[in-house]
Amino acid sequence: MSSSWVDIDPASDFSLANIPFGIISTAEDQTPRVAVAIGSHVLDLKALAANANLAALFPGIDGLTPALSSPSLNAFAQLGRPVHRQVRAALQDLLATNTQHSALLRDNAALRQRALLPQTAVQMHLPMEIGDYTDFYAGYHHAVAVGRMFRGADNALQPNYLHLPVGYHGRASSIVVSGTPVRRPVGQILLADPKMPAPMPEVAPSRKLDMELELGCFISRPNAMGEAIAVGEADEGHVFGYVLLNDWSARDVQMWEYVPLGPFNGKNFASTISPWVVLADALEPFRAGGVENRTVLHEYLREGREDGVFDITLEVDLTTAEGDTTTIGRTSSKHLLWSFPQMIAHHTLGGCPMRTGDLLGSGTISGPGGQGESGSLLEMTENGRKEVLLRGTDARTFLRDGDSITLRGFCGAENGRVGFGECRGKIAGAAQTRR
Amino acid sequence: MSSSWVDIDPASDFSLANIPFGIISTAEDQTPRVAVAIGSHVLDLKALAANANLAALFPGIDGLTPALSSPSLNAFAQLGRPVHRQVRAALQDLLATNTQHSALLRDNAALRQRALLPQTAVQMHLPMEIGDYTDFYAGYHHAVAVGRMFRGADNALQPNYLHLPVGYHGRASSIVVSGTPVRRPVGQILLADPKMPAPMPEVAPSRKLDMELELGCFISRPNAMGEAIAVGEADEGHVFGYVLLNDWSARDVQMWEYVPLGPFNGKNFASTISPWVVLADALEPFRAGGVENRTVLHEYLREGREDGVFDITLEVDLTTAEGDTTTIGRTSSKHLLWSFPQMIAHHTLGGCPMRTGDLLGSGTISGPGGQGESGSLLEMTENGRKEVLLRGTDARTFLRDGDSITLRGFCGAENGRVGFGECRGKIAGAAQTRR
Ligand SMILES: [Ca+2]
Ligand SMILES: [Ca+2]
Ligand SMILES: [Mg+2]
Numbered sequence: 001m002s003s004s005w006v007d008i009d010p011a012s013d014f015s016l017a018n019i020p021f022g023i024i025s026t027a028e029d030q031t032p033r034v035a036v037a038i039g040s041h042v043l044d045l046k047a048l049a050a051n052a053n054l055a056a057l058f059p060g061i062d063g064l065t066p067a068l069s070s071p072s073l074n075a076f077a078q079l080g081r082p083v084h085r086q087v088r089a090a091l092q093d094l095l096a097t098n099t100q101h102s103a104l105l106r107d108n109a110a111l112r113q114r115a116l117l118p119q120t121a122v123q124m125h126l127p128m129e130i131g132d133y134t135d136f137y138a139g140y141h142h143a144v145a146v147g148r149m150f151r152g153a154d155n156a157l158q159p160n161y162l163h164l165p166v167g168y169h170g171r172a173s174s175i176v177v178s179g180t181p182v183r184r185p186v187g188q189i190l191l192a193d194p195k196m197p198a199p200m201p202e203v204a205p206s207r208k209l210d211m212e213l214e215l216g217c218f219i220s221r222p223n224a225m226g227e228a229i230a231v232g233e234a235d236e237g238h239v240f241g242y243v244l245l246n247d248w249s250a251r252d253v254q255m256w257e258y259v260p261l262g263p264f265n266g267k268n269f270a271s272t273i274s275p276w277v278v279l280a281d282a283l284e285p286f287r288a289g290g291v292e293n294r295t296v297l298h299e300y301l302r303e304g305r306e307d308g309v310f311d312i313t314l315e316v317d318l319t320t321a322e323g324d325t326t327t328i329g330r331t332s333s334k335h336l337l338w339s340f341p342q343m344i345a346h347h348t349l350g351g352c353p354m355r356t357g358d359l360l361g362s363g364t365i366s367g368p369g370g371q372g373e374s375g376s377l378l379e380m381t382e383n384g385r386k387e388v389l390l391r392g393t394d395a396r397t398f399l400r401d402g403d404s405i406t407l408r409g410f411c412g413a414e415n416g417r418v419g420f421g422e423c424r425g426k427i428a429g430a431a432q433t434r435r
Numbered sequence: 436m437s438s439s440w441v442d443i444d445p446a447s448d449f450s451l452a453n454i455p456f457g458i459i460s461t462a463e464d465q466t467p468r469v470a471v472a473i474g475s476h477v478l479d480l481k482a483l484a485a486n487a488n489l490a491a492l493f494p495g496i497d498g499l500t501p502a503l504s505s506p507s508l509n510a511f512a513q514l515g516r517p518v519h520r521q522v523r524a525a526l527q528d529l530l531a532t533n534t535q536h537s538a539l540l541r542d543n544a545a546l547r548q549r550a551l552l553p554q555t556a557v558q559m560h561l562p563m564e565i566g567d568y569t570d571f572y573a574g575y576h577h578a579v580a581v582g583r584m585f586r587g588a589d590n591a592l593q594p595n596y597l598h599l600p601v602g603y604h605g606r607a608s609s610i611v612v613s614g615t616p617v618r619r620p621v622g623q624i625l626l627a628d629p630k631m632p633a634p635m636p637e638v639a640p641s642r643k644l645d646m647e648l649e650l651g652c653f654i655s656r657p658n659a660m661g662e663a664i665a666v667g668e669a670d671e672g673h674v675f676g677y678v679l680l681n682d683w684s685a686r687d688v689q690m691w692e693y694v695p696l697g698p699f700n701g702k703n704f705a706s707t708i709s710p711w712v713v714l715a716d717a718l719e720p721f722r723a724g725g726v727e728n729r730t731v732l733h734e735y736l737r738e739g740r741e742d743g744v745f746d747i748t749l750e751v752d753l754t755t756a757e758g759d760t761t762t763i764g765r766t767s768s769k770h771l772l773w774s775f776p777q778m779i780a781h782h783t784l785g786g787c788p789m790r791t792g793d794l795l796g797s798g799t800i801s802g803p804g805g806q807g808e809s810g811s812l813l814e815m816t817e818n819g820r821k822e823v824l825l826r827g828t829d830a831r832t833f834l835r836d837g838d839s840i841t842l843r844g845f846c847g848a849e850n851g852r853v854g855f856g857e858c859r860g861k862i863a864g865a866a867q868t869r870r
């Protein structure tokens with residue numbers, strides 16, 4: 001990768017090899033609009049479009065200028081992968097030291113001033129208008145660890161687990177962008193065994209507030225209702241890009257409510273995503289093999305490639321109210337049993353329509369190595385039976401008010417990193433509620 | 436209720452006592468816009484607003500004219516219940532024989548020509564832009580019947596069932612308006628017992644395609660994330676109105692996929708709603724007691740009234756490809772264990788944000804009387820073990836290609852009926868898929 005005329009820290013997630021898209025606003029212009037991240041700056045594409053001849057930079061793309069002024073990335077995503085590819089390549093050229101369009105921005109101080117803004121000066125918004133959110137359960141080691149905890153090693157995986165990407169419909173309205181405070185949910189919680197006669201749940205703030213380390217995938221183009229998406233066409237035809245996703249979970253609420261229809265209030269109070277959408281093409285160099293599945297798969301799930309997932313280094317930091325940070329988990333997104341194209345093929349098998357901006361979660365990602373590679377406190381603490389030690393003398397089973405969780409994810413070497421920045425949320429105390 | 440100058444069939448669902456809202460388009464003006472139904476006609480409110488002095492009819496309502504020209508009812512719903520009440524009352528006056536505004540429409544032939552259209556001349560659209568769709572399981576006799584079928588009479592209800600309104604997040608993108616064809620879904624189906632070693636599912640069109648008779652409830656005004664809606668404020672503050680809902684279900688797909696995270700492809704291929712939203716106020720005269728729940732409820736679920744649900748007569752017709760119609764189910768929406776205000780209070784207990792246009796389904800509604808009062812073929816046929824007899828010599832266990840299901844719902848006596856019209860869908864053959 002060539003270097004950039006923008007000063008970029010070698011360790012930055014936002015190297016010239018990345019060019020992730022997001023939605024920004026500024027104090028001067030509070031209208032949300034499209035930008036890309038480059039090093040510690042963002043390039044405001046609305047400002048660029050208003051002040052430069054975009055036809056020279058992006059020839060022949062219909063609808064690009066209105067898409068770049070939109071308050072979400074949906075219009076841009078809808079343009080499809082070939083356009084994303086062309087725009088990203090043109091922006092890489094524009095920002096490269098040896099750009100072919102030096103007069104347009106590199107040597108145009110007035111436009112640089114207006115369009116190239118420090119990240120500290122912009123507010124990030126939800127990047128997409130999310131129609132539907134689906135959360136899968138494709139993190140193999142997570143599913144094994146959780147299944148073993150509740151059903152024993154012999155029945156850890158449900159019979160369907162190796163045959164199809166298990167998932168559930170989540171709550172789109174509860175998805176928030178990194179930095180949004182997360183209030184501890186109140187819920188019905190059963191302290192006794194539910195099989196006891198006359199169980200009596202209490203209504204209380206969750207005592208088992210947890211995080212879930214996931215990769216999120218945004219849909220670019222829709223399919224028609226009733227028409228399945230073929231696994232081989234899912235990536236190029238329907239994947240826009242990726243974010244980090246923290247699917248906050250109240251384990252005690254979930255435990256009492258989830259039979260037989262799945263997670264509900266235990267999951268729908270908040271899910272946090274990172275603000276920058278890393279385009280699918282930016283992750284292409286980091287493909288890897290996922291978890292091997294020896295099950296004979298049906299044709300519609302056979303991807304015809306061994307490297308359907310990505311090897312993204314993932315980290316979880318817990319920061320206490322006092323400000324002490326401990327990295328409590330470190331793993332990779334390669335520990336998935338199913339790729340996103342497989343999830344999309346399965347999701348649409350019966351004809352379910354995907355729309356631009358729909359979000360798919362991978363499910364919690366954990367490595368095979370136990371506590372330090374886990375993507376949830378449920379696993380790290382064996383459902384609260386042992387503590388995770390933090391810096392100093394502190395420790396946790398589940399999250400306390402004032403704790404912050406920060407997810408990070410990146411691949412590639414210095415000066416060419418492709419990363420997500422931060423996905424962060426801080427726990428606020430529960431609301432007062434009539435119980 | 437006074438009579439109308441519009442000629443209304445005494446048996447019409449759309450009496451002057453109703454005034455339901457919907458979204459129409461016409462051959463002359465294909466822009467979707469707001470209308471109300473009256474007898475066999477619709478009143479085009481965009482045409483009314485363009486041609487009449489609305490300030491005289493609806494004094495003091497900000498934002499009404501743009502709301503009535505919107506392509507969905509969201510903007511109108513967002514105005515809140517007092518506005519819906521005022522607008523419905525004004526329209527009832529406008530359409531009444533002894534209207535105080537006779538010159539505005541009754542005696543204005545030119546405007547009547549433009550704004551009062553036969554229902555046969557308009558196309559109906561989805562009434563709301565649906566952000567999230569949640570389906571509950573509040574039909575008590577349905578839950579008992581299905582639970583008994585799969586777990587025996589002693590364990591028919593799960594331990595949580597009487598303590599909280601069980602529900603799951605559905606798929607908003609798959610909701611279609613009455614009349615939209617429903618393609619039989621292809622899915623993974625396990626013919627053997629899943630507990631057998633090495634289960635091998637097949638991929639095939641569903642053999643157990645079913646319907647579910649439900650009442651749907653649309654949300655008017657949002658709550659802030661993290662702030663629960665009190666049960667006593669849910670109706671006036673957050674309920675817009677009601678529709679009929681057919682939650683089509685592929686029982687064989689659902690059976691194999693649903694443990695542990697709930698229904699997914701078995702439900703997300705289509706759900707059909709009736710096009711006219713019956714405003715909450717129009718159902719007020721038809722309140723009734725729901726199914727008695729002897730469980731001691733937590734404060735947040737105590738509604739403080741005995742008549743939290745509605746006694747709406749509900750009917751299910753099956754029409755074969757040959758055109759023979761049999762009413763296979765007849766029940767009432769009073770057979771709910773939980774009211775919509777209770778569902779809303781529970782849904783938001785942990786802070787989940789509701790948005791304008793969100794849809795809540797009641798869950799399948801069945802009466803206590805068995806087959807003829809059932810809201811699903813699963814119950815009527817005991818999961819395919821016995822047949823439902825149709826007119827002539829035909830019979831069904833589950834739905835065949837070419838079958839149509841029509842839901843109807845109404846309350847009140849002739850000349851004052853408040854009904855929903857039809858919620859109809861016809862089954863189209865499955866897509867060809869690489870298995
Ligand atoms: Ca999750
Ligand atoms: Ca249902
Ligand atoms: Mg969540």
Ligand SMILES: [Mg+2]
Pocket residue numbers: 605609681682683702703704705706
């Ligand atoms: Mg459905």
Ligand code: NI
Pocket residue numbers: 436437438
């Ligand atoms: Ni009257």
